[in-house]
Amino acid sequence: MENQVSEERIKEIEGVARKVRRHIIQMVYTAGSGHPGGSLSATDIMVSLYFGVMNHKPEDPKWPDRDRFVLSKGHAAPALYACLAESGYFPVEELKTFRVIGSRLQGHPDMRKTPGVEASTGSEGQGLSMGLGMALAGKLDRRPYTVYVMVGDGENDCGQIWEAAMAASFFKVDNLIAIIDRNMLQLDGPTHKIMSIEPLADKWRAFGWNVLEANGHSIAELLEMINKAKHTKGMPSIIIAHTIKGKGVSFMEGAVGFHGKVPSEEQYKKAMEELKEADA
Amino acid sequence: MKKAAWNLEPQRPAFSRALVALGNTRKDVVVASADLSSSVGTAAFAQEFPERHYNFGIAEQNMISACAGLASTGKVVFASSFAIFCTGRVYDQIRQSVCYPRLNVKIVATHAGITVGGDGATHQMIEDLALMRALPNMTVVVPADAPETEKAILAAAEYDGPVYIRMGRANVPVCTSGKDCQDFEIGKATLMREGDDVTLVGTGIMVAKCLEAAEELAKHQVSARVINLSTIKPLDEKILVKAARETGCMVTAEEHSVVMGMGAAVALVLVENAHVPMRRVGIPDSFGESGEPEELMQKYGLTVDNIVDAAHDVIKRRGR
16 A cells, blocks of 8 residues: 555445444354454454555465464454455355354464464464564565554553564564554453553653554554554554444443453344444 | 493584584574573574574563464474473463464473583473473474484474474483484384383483493393383374383383373373383472482482382382
8 A cells, every 4th residue: 555545445444344343243242252342442453454554365365475464462353354254365154153163263363274364362462472473584585574463452461562572673673563452441441450551652662663653443544654654664663553442332332341241132233233324 | 330331412512503404404494592592502503594593582482472473484493492491481372372373383492300400490390391292283302312302303393383302401321323223203212222021211311321221120130121202292102002011011211200291191101001010210299409410310319220120110010
């Protein structure tokens, strides 16, 4: 993608985001388990990457020069699967097998089972390191790809994230771009009450990263910041994307309760109605 | 008893040589260290191929997951540190980042066991085999000496999937390069000495001790078979069951806790396939301590005499 993205294109991407949100609700409801809140907050970021930024070939998932996306916050798997299905990695139909025995769509991403999944994640804090390894390989082999890693804000509690942060700037991997889904909530409650991670931007800056911020629900802003990050040389970039947990479903927005909770039948219908209305 | 006249050789230079050889023949081999490159033996590779060596500092969790990322692009990655720092400390990273996706990360652990000596219990890793063999998709190799270490490293590079390779710090008797020795192969145990009365199964530095014990037993007209069990997982069950059936009793010897180590793995094979009297020579369920390696081997029951005594005991219990 280049500097200017047309309004039309942004509208299209927003349309995909609404579809992805409907898939998320449907998947979690059908499976009877999963993580709707953090999937909905991450949706616009992931859709921006898969439909507005990344150089990838769904028909050739192992193409060596592809850009890579690592979902370090692996519990947002429904959002990832929906993006992959909408991209064409596997049939959209298959989304209903999420968390079903024998399915390729495991509760957390499995790179061996699911086409398009780049890393097996789910144990918090490991994805940024994996992305670092991919970025180092890209530099070594002089391949043109960029590695994108989505990190949950709660993951900033993990020591390993900061080990990776330190190493990434040390190795000057400017082909590594991290995006924090800063939805302000983790499983047990608001992030500032569970484990304070602020001042977050200062911390990343101190670790040698180019730090950018964006409204994580504005496709235009996300595309602009990702583009800025891509053009920053000599250091890794991180975009702190300010988001709302449960974004798109009124009663899930900002609700701690929907981190890993399934909507009731009534809630499911209401959620689908809200997401349908937005589509009109 | 008289000591066998062994040539002593440390394993780490063998590892180091093998890595450099791989660096020359394979462009896809990369190496990771965690501030111990000069101690573990990765420094030579770093010097020869600086662009393919990554020192992650004292940050093993990041190192292991980053190695997984490197391996996901097609690299064959050797990550090396002391056994204490590249197993328990990073168990979750090995489990989630490496073993679950079955990536080509080879973890080479040095300074394993109590023979680390003076550093004491904090640095004496004696439960790594238990941890590593519990992991699905993990292959666990314990070379007996320097020549076997070199072969194991080369074999691990060719092998598809995660491998854990364990070695110690001290000089080790060279016991696998005799004319009767078979070629090393991952998953294959080696018959080191024929015998009919008892089977001694050793791994790592205890293989040489088993051979010495067999010499000692021969003086008492006991014919001991000796097996070098260099792969702990997958186990070469065939050679173990055959030996148990033919000799009727077995002793295992390992520089590792008797809790869920090599002896425990062998015991489970025997329970299901060949009920024979068995004894495990190994470190009792305890932490180690500071001391000279040989003193520690004495105190924690890892001597030739311990093996000989165990052999007499199982022979007696077999009641032949």
